[in-house]
Amino acid sequence: MTELHLWLRHEVRSTERRTPLVPSDARRLVERGVTLTVEESPQRIFPAEEYEAAGCRTAPAGSWVSAPERAVVLGLKELPDQPGELTHDHIFFGHAYKRQPGAEALLGRFAAGGGTLLDLEYLVDDDGRRLAAFGFWAGYLGAALAVLQHRGRLTAPLTPLSKDELDALLRPVAGDEEFTALVIGALGRSGRGARLGFLTAGVEATPWDLAETRALDRPALLAHDVLVNAVLATTPVPPFLREEDLDDPGRRLRTVCDVTVDVGSSLNVLPVYDRTTEWTDPVRRLRKEPPLDLIAIDNLPSLLPRESSADFSSALLPQLLQFETGGPWGRCRDRFHQACRELGIVEGEFRNG
Numbered sequence: 635m636t637e638l639h640l641w642l643r644h645e646v647r648s649t650e651r652r653t654p655l656v657p658s659d660a661r662r663l664v665e666r667g668v669t670l671t672v673e674e675s676p677q678r679i680f681p682a683e684e685y686e687a688a689g690c691r692t693a694p695a696g697s698w699v700s701a702p703e704r705a706v707v708l709g710l711k712e713l714p715d716q717p718g719e720l721t722h723d724h725i726f727f728g729h730a731y732k733r734q735p736g737a738e739a740l741l742g743r744f745a746a747g748g749g750t751l752l753d754l755e756y757l758v759d760d761d762g763r764r765l766a767a768f769g770f771w772a773g774y775l776g777a778a779l780a781v782l783q784h785r786g787r788l789t790a791p792l793t794p795l796s797k798d799e800l801d802a803l804l805r806p807v808a809g810d811e812e813f814t815a816l817v818i819g820a821l822g823r824s825g826r827g828a829r830l831g832f833l834t835a836g837v838e839a840t841p842w843d844l845a846e847t848r849a850l851d852r853p854a855l856l857a858h859d860v861l862v863n864a865v866l867a868t869t870p871v872p873p874f875l876r877e878e879d880l881d882d883p884g885r886r887l888r889t890v891c892d893v894t895v896d897v898g899s900s901l902n903v904l905p906v907y908d909r910t911t912e913w914t915d916p917v918r919r920l921r922k923e924p925p926l927d928l929i930a931i932d933n934l935p936s937l938l939p940r941e942s943s944a945d946f947s948s949a950l951l952p953q954l955l956q957f958e959t960g961g962p963w964g965r966c967r968d969r970f971h972q973a974c975r976e977l978g979i980v981e982g983e984f985r986n987g
């Protein structure tokens with residue numbers, strides 16, 4: 635009998651409707667003896683009652699702070715700023731291992747409380763491949779928003795929708811001008827999603843991956859009308875776009891969607907902007923004449939919360955079923971300790987490590 639107690643927390647970001655665990659997969663965990671507490675959450679796409687019907691306990695939003703010490707807190711995105719000391723093991727996307735803004739503060743909170751960040755981005759198999767990721771729908775949406783912006787049909791604020799609604803907006807209509815699109819990172823999850831998003835919009839995108847960027851042909855890049863960047867950078871490479879490229883007289887490029895959003899990191903391949911864009915204001919104009927528009931939203935799959943949650947949850951479930959024995963979680967733990975060391979953060983007590 636497993637002693638695992640998972641605590642699915644409410645997401646603090648009001649636009650975050652996704653969940654890493656959908657009710658049907660929650661039921662599978664409960665059936666295997668996992669204690670599962672689900673916080674109530676006004677915006678989660680699946681209501682708490684569906685989890686209750688699957689055998690989960692429910693708790694008020696944000697009550698993980700007083701969860702039993704051994705409970706493992708499961709979420710997706712950022713934690714609230716308080717408490718300052720984090721005492722639990724937390725599974726979520728911490729965005730803290732590439733020296734992103736706020737990384738040191740977040741890891742410092744874990745070190746101070748003796749908790750551990752098990753970062754979902756670093757839940758990998760023996761070959762280092764990600765085991766659960768939202769990439770496909772992120773790429774699909776990245777391409778979709780870029781197409782809508784390029785065709786003058788993107789309206790703000792963005793709101794979550796169903797795939798049928800999105801596809802209806804994407805399909806070309808009479809009078810739409812043809813344009814060219816480039817997807818970089820085309821062989822990855824997001825890249826494949828982006829290519830399908832473009833195809834739905836009637837555009838066959840040029841697919842570039844590692845082989846095509848090794849000796850980067852910037853004029854060819856700038857000759858496309860629309861660019862979606864979907865690379866997963868692990869070592870620094872020369873940027874795909876620099877400030878001077880935006881002023882290149884040969885630039886056809888008008889619309890960029892950065893799905894990767896490594897802004898502020900030394901791995902950023904698009905260092906031509908310094909902050910993300912948001913659902914309320916999804917597009918930033920980087921150049922006036924000729925125009926160049928940027929979309930850099932870091933929670934794209936939230937726009938299709940049902941599809942992206944189900945996809946992610948089905949990949950995470952087998953890993954959660956092996957939480958106590960699984961090598962991937964051990965690697966996550968090691969990666970956390972390594973990140974603390976790299977930032978010179980001295981951990982207090984390791985409860986598990």
Ligand SMILES: NC(=O)c1ccc[n+]([C@@H]2O[C@H](COP(=O)([O-])OP(=O)(O)OC[C@H]3O[C@@H](n4cnc5c(N)ncnc54)[C@H](O)[C@@H]3O)[C@@H](O)[C@H]2O)c1
Pocket residue numbers: 767768769770772818819820821822823824825842843844845847864865866867868871892893894895931932933934935
């Ligand atoms: N904006 C969002 O909401 C959102 C959501 C999910 C994922 N992401 C991000 O999207 C990125 C891609 O995720 P993924 O799951 O598709 O990763 P992935 O590993 O499946 O694919 C990445 C691809 O990029 C390629 N690549 C790496 N370096 C490259 C280079 N220098 N030139 C060309 N190609 C290169 C790889 O070969 C691979 O095919 C990640 O940074 C991830 O964090 C963003």
